Amino acid sequence: MAAAKAALTEYERRRLENIKRNEEMIASIKRKANDLSTLIKSSKRKPHRIAKPGKTPVVLRRSLRSRGISPDSAQETAIPTTPSPPVSLAKQKGPLRIVDDFVATLAATILDAEENAPLHRRVESLQNEVESWNPASALSLVPENTRRLLAGRILTVCFFPFLDRRLLAVGDKYGNLGFWDADFGESEGDGSYVYTPHSAPVSGISLHPFSSSKVFTCSYDGFIRLMDVGETVFKMIYSTEDSIFSLIHHPNNTKSLYFGEGQGDLKMWDESAGKISSSWDLHEQRINTIDFNRYNANLMATSSTDGIASIWDLRKIHSKKPECITTAQHARAVHSAYFSPSGTCLATTSIDDTVGILSGPSFDNWTTIKHFNQTGRWLSSFRAIWGWDDRFLFMGNMRRAVDIITVEDKNIVPLESPFMTAIPCRFAVHPQRVGLLAGATAGGQIYIWS
DNA sequence: GTAGCTCTTAGTCGT
DNA sequence: ACGACTCCAGAGCTAC
Numbered sequence: 001m002a003a004a005k006a007a008l009t010e011y012e013r014r015r016l017e018n019i020k021r022n023e024e025m026i027a028s029i030k031r032k033a034n035d036l037s038t039l040i041k042s043s044k045r046k047p048h049r050i051a052k053p054g055k056t057p058v059v060l061r062r063s064l065r066s067r068g069i070s071p072d073s074a075q076e077t078a079i080p081t082t083p084s085p086p087v088s089l090a091k092q093k094g095p096l097r098i099v100d101d102f103v104a105t106l107a108a109t110i111l112d113a114e115e116n117a118p119l120h121r122r123v124e125s126l127q128n129e130v131e132s133w134n135p136a137s138a139l140s141l142v143p144e145n146t147r148r149l150l151a152g153r154i155l156t157v158c159f160f161p162f163l164d165r166r167l168l169a170v171g172d173k174y175g176n177l178g179f180w181d182a183d184f185g186e187s188e189g190d191g192s193y194v195y196t197p198h199s200a201p202v203s204g205i206s207l208h209p210f211s212s213s214k215v216f217t218c219s220y221d222g223f224i225r226l227m228d229v230g231e232t233v234f235k236m237i238y239s240t241e242d243s244i245f246s247l248i249h250h251p252n253n254t255k256s257l258y259f260g261e262g263q264g265d266l267k268m269w270d271e272s273a274g275k276i277s278s279s280w281d282l283h284e285q286r287i288n289t290i291d292f293n294r295y296n297a298n299l300m301a302t303s304s305t306d307g308i309a310s311i312w313d314l315r316k317i318h319s320k321k322p323e324c325i326t327t328a329q330h331a332r333a334v335h336s337a338y339f340s341p342s343g344t345c346l347a348t349t350s351i352d353d354t355v356g357i358l359s360g361p362s363f364d365n366w367t368t369i370k371h372f373n374q375t376g377r378w379l380s381s382f383r384a385i386w387g388w389d390d391r392f393l394f395m396g397n398m399r400r401a402v403d404i405i406t407v408e409d410k411n412i413v414p415l416e417s418p419f420m421t422a423i424p425c426r427f428a429v430h431p432q433r434v435g436l437l438a439g440a441t442a443g444g445q446i447y448i449w450s
Numbered sequence: 451g452t453a454g455c456t457c458t459t460a461g462t463c464g465t
Numbered sequence: 466a467c468g469a470c471t472c473c474a475g476a477g478c479t480a481c
Contacts, residue, residue, distance in 0.1 A: 151462090173473095200473075220473065243473075305475080333475065351475075376459025377474050398460090422461065443461055 014210045019115050025107075025213070025230035090175055091199040091221070096234040098195065098227075106193045107229040109181055110213050113162040129434045130388040135404045138435050139449040141417040149178040149192055150444035155380050157428040157440045158205045160212050168428070168438055169215055170446060171202025177217055177227065182448055197225045197234040204247030209254045218247040218259055224269070238269055238276070248290045252297045260287025264304060281321050283308065289336045289383070295343030299325070303337035309348040309356070310337075311363055326363040328356050335373075336383035340390040345407070347393055349373065349384045355393065357407060369410045372398060379442045380425040388434045396425040402439060402449070420447060 090096065152173035160167040166182035175198030184191025198219035208214035215227040220243040226235040242262030250256040255271035264283030267276050283304035293299035303309040310324040328337070331352035338347050346363060348356040354368040373382045375398070384395040384405065393405040400423050401414035424439030424447060437449045 153461095374459080375474090378458095378460050378471070381474080441461085 018211050021230075023115065025111055028230075090197055090223075093223075093239055094236055096197060096225075096236075098232045098234065100193075100195070100232075102189070102193055103229070103232050105189070106179055106181070107213070107232065109165070109167065109184075110160065110229050113160070113165045113167065114212050116164070126388070126432070126434065133388070133434050135387065135392055135394075135435075136413050136415070139402075139404075139415055139437060141419050141447055141449050143419050145182065145448040145450065146419050146445060147180060147192070148443065148445045149180050150174075150176050150194065152176065152444055153201075153378070153380055153442040154426055154440035154444060154446075155201055155203055156205045157426050157438050157446070158207065159428050159430045159436070159438060160207065161431045162212070163432050166430070166436065166448060168446060168448075169205050169207075170440060171198075171205055171217060171219075172444060173201045175199050175202060175219060175221065177202060177205075177215075180446055195227070195234075197227065198223060200243070203243075203245050204259070206247045206249050206257070209249050209251060216247060216249070216257060218244040220244070224257070224259065243286070245286045245288055246290045248292065250297065251292050251294060258290050258300070260290060260302070262286070264306065266290070266302065279320075280317055282310065282312070282324075285333075288334065288381075289338070291338050293339045293343045294341070299339070299343075301337040301339060301346055303334040303348060305333040307332055307334060307350070307352075309334045309346070309358075311346065311358070326358060328358055328366060330354065330356065333381075335381040336385075338384070338386055340386050341388060342390050345390055347384050347386060347407075349382055349395065351375075351381060355384045355395070355405065367410075369405060369412075371395070371403065371405070371412070374398070375423075375425060379423060382425055383427070385427050385429060387429055387437075394427050394429070394437060396423055396427070396439070398423060400424075402427075402437075415449070417447075421445070 149170055150172040154170055154172050156171040158169045168180045170178045175196050177195050177197050179193040181191035197217060198221050200219050200221035202217050202219050204218040206216045213229045216224065218224045222240045222242055222244060223236060224238040224244060226237050228235060240261060244259050244261050246260035248258055250258065257269040259267055261267055264281060264285055264287060266280045266282045266287060268278040270277035282302055284306035286305045287302050288305060289303045291301045298314045300312045300314055301309065307330045309328040311326045312322065312324045316322065328348050330350035332350055334348055334350045336349045340347065344359060346358040351373045353371060353373050355371050356366065356368045359365045375381050382396045384393040386393060391407060393407060395403050397403040397414050399414065400420050401416045402424060404413045404415055422441040422443045422445055424441055426440045428438045430436035435450055439447045
């Protein structure tokens with residue numbers, strides 16, 4: 001009890017600090033972008049649908065092609081044999097400045113939402129809401145909640161934790177980072193913001209736990225970048241020759257950023273020290289996901305293409321090749337391993353066509369659920385994610401549907417919609433709002449069920 | 451042990 | 466409506 005109270009106080013203290021900082025930032029950004037803002041307000045044109053051909057610079061705005069819009073500039077059509085987006089500035093090391101008319105709007109949205117968000121959603125009220133919630137009847141999709149945001153296959157989706165604003169961050173194959181503000185004002189723009197901080201697939205997005213204006217991304221290009229919307233810059237946090245496949249903040253120790261690099265390495269970047277402070281060789285092949293148990297943040301789960309999902313105790317991984325608490329051995333590559341909301345189960349997804357559930361006091365009880373997971377090479381692999389309690393899992397279905405798995409009886413109900421024109425393969429649940437589920441496709445679309 | 455080849459698969463875009 | 470193109474996933478195979 002005492003610990004929980006202390007944690008809350010710490011949380012509140014940090015939030016108040018952030019709010020103060022954000023106020024200053026908003027003022028600063030609004031000052032800096034005053035001309036641009038008036039420009040936006042006075043025009044009815046839609047953000048990011050306008051070409052700016054011929055502009056050179058450090059602009060990180062996406063090309064039209066990669067946005068899924070046919071290119072109309074002579075420059076681009078002149079090179080029809082180059083299907084991939086133009087060689088991006090994202091390849092260079094060091095910070096990338098964001099030169100964009102609309103980033104001020106995005107920054108103000110994020111900073112405002114963060115400032116106005118209730119200090120803490122009561123866990124109990126969330127639980128009451130969850131108990132009476134039933135996905136099959138509660139989830140529906142309407143056309144306004146679908147959008148093609150990016151051109152490439154989406155690998156990552158992430159909700160901002162705002163109660164009153166449905167804001168998503170999404171990463172695709174081309175290194176694009178897209179934001180979709182589904183509650184954007186009607187008359188101005190369409191709530192889309194697209195940047196290109198990377199030159200290869202964006203494999204992970206992690207928001208700073210106490211400051212949503214700090215968006216960390218990792219990529220196959222070997223970079224970890226930090227989009228600090230308050231400073232309108234993509235900082236470079238870390239770079240390596242290997243690919244980076246997964247990224248997550250430690251939920252309590254917010255200055256620790258864990259990421260999976262190369263053939264099975266897990267590294268920890270220490271924000272205070274500004275360097276890598278730990279490195280372990282946990283797997284034989286790439287680490288696809290990293291997750292922390294929210295009721296015992298010393299427990300960390302990894303999933304790897306080597307066919308193994310493991311649970312580690314951070315207090316006991318001192319050596320270079322540490323021992324794990326439990327492993328789930330799949331027949332083939334494991335694409336995800338996520339702790340359930342209560343922290344008592346671990347759900348794994350493998351292309352051996354099973355979803356595994358580890359449960360029991362020491363996670364030694366193992367059951368599997370059959371599920372077709374052969375996505376092929378053009379779709380992102382399926383990952384079963386938990387809903388808002390331990391009852392349901394959500395994941396993709398090759399028949400253009402969302403599969404809702406009831407863990408208790410292993411029953412699978414597909415959720416279909418005429419507005420779903422492609423197979424959703426990556427998902428995110430809203431951390432604060434029960435019944436808000438986002439799915440993303442290989443064609444760059446996003447769907448928000450509610 | 452590993453480098454190299456081959457097959458699978460969905461969706462977009464251009465005609 | 467159809468065909469070309471995508472192409473850093475993963476596995477199984479062969480050859481060294």
